[in-house]
Amino acid sequence: MKKQLTILEIAKIANVGKSTVSRFLNGGYVSQENAEKIDKVIKEYNYKPNVFARGIKAKNNRFIGIVVPCLDSFVTSQILMQLDNSLRKSGYVPLIMNTDHNFDLELESLDDLIRLRVEGIIFFSTIITKKHREFFEKNTTPFLIIGQKYKGVTYITNDDFSAGKRIGEYVGELGHHNVLYLGVSEDDESVGIIRKNGVIEGLKNYGCEKIDYLETDFSMEKAEENVEKYLVKNKPSCIICATDNIAFGAMKAIKKRGLSVPKDISVCGFGGYKISEMLTPPLTTIRFDYKETGNLATDTIIKLINQDEILQEKFVKFDFIKGETVKKLK
Structure with a gap:
């Protein structure tokens, strides 16, 4: 089995310059004589060009x-x-x-x-x-x-604002006026600010003014921990969560407090994960495309x-x- 050559080694064997081999491999102009010598070496040694290395040097590398x-x-x-x-x-x-x-x-x-x-x-x-x-x-x-x-x-x-507003209006329409919004850091402008603002506007369109805010991260574990602490002194009628993953954590915390969803506390999220439909009960959520x-x-x-x-x-x-x-x- 013949070894995989480098461009320099091909150039030495074919008795041509390294740049000539490089032009040949990249489709540039090479004289017929040199092209035949390089092609003979490539076939003899079964040379396979490094497509990635060649590609990153090209102007249009795809x-x-x-x-x-x-x-x-x-x-x-x-x-x-x-x-x-x-x-x-x-x-x-x-x-x-x-x-x-x-x-x-x-x-x-x-x-x-x-x-x-x-x-x-x-x-x-x-x-x-x-x-x-x-x-x-x-x-x-x-x-x-x-x-x-x-x-x-x-x-x-x-479309985070419109999605947030849709959830807010749905929760407000069903009569919820004591709502916890479980969100993420405002460093994340789309989810942390825009989505939350949409929820607030949707709730206020139905007269919901009592909205608590609680910050968490995107993990289910942190959401569970934060909601469990919150429920020690508070009992909202609904928790609107910035993502489905956060909603899973909230639902777990509610269950640990001996409460149930939605009988005692309603929950909804954003994401539309496949697993959200498999929950008992299925999660109310927004599914993005x-x-x-x-x-x-x-x-x-x-x-x-x-x-x-x-x-x-x-x-x-x-x-x-x-x-x-x-x-x-x-």
Whole structure:
């Protein structure tokens, strides 16, 4: 079995320059004589060019960088699977980089993709910091943000305000006037601020003014812990949760207090996870169209690469899932 040669070794065996071999492999001009010598060596040694290494040096390498905060999120994984599929069908190769919610690693990953000379970058964002802004301003690579708004960069986000308002109006319409909103940090503008503001407006449209706020993170465990402490001295008629995962934690805390959903306390969330339908009772929630997000992201990044004219902001539609976790009060 013959060894895998390097470009330099091919050049020495074929008695040509390294740059000549590189041009040959990348489809550039090479004289017929040199092309025949290089081709003979390649066939003799069964040389397989490193497509990735060649690609990142090319101006149009067909690589799209994708930076995600995690791989175990239902939402991220659903969008990512559709995005991967639709990019490949369009002739692009996705390079996925997971940062595990490490913001330093996130910025390093973005820099790495610039150095790799990818044709475009899709960034799943949870927060936009000053360092992110500096990165956007100094780089000209086509860039698309998913999940957050940022002026000057094209973005795709859920219609969080309308979704929040829909849940708020539903809860208010069923007579709830003592509501806890279980949200996340306002560093996350889309979920922490915009979604919450939509809920508040929806509730107020039905005369609900008593709204408590409790901050948690995106984990079910932290939500359970926070709600359990809250229920020691409080008993809202409904807990509106910023995500389904948070809702799962809230429901677990309610059960641990010897209460039931929705008989004692109603609960609803956002996300529309498949498991939400399998709960007993099924969760009342908002389902965003993750497949649409993946397809829209593919279409948008390709248009950005081709310098086509597009809208800077795009919103993903949602469906209201009635479920059975919100009780109608007398």
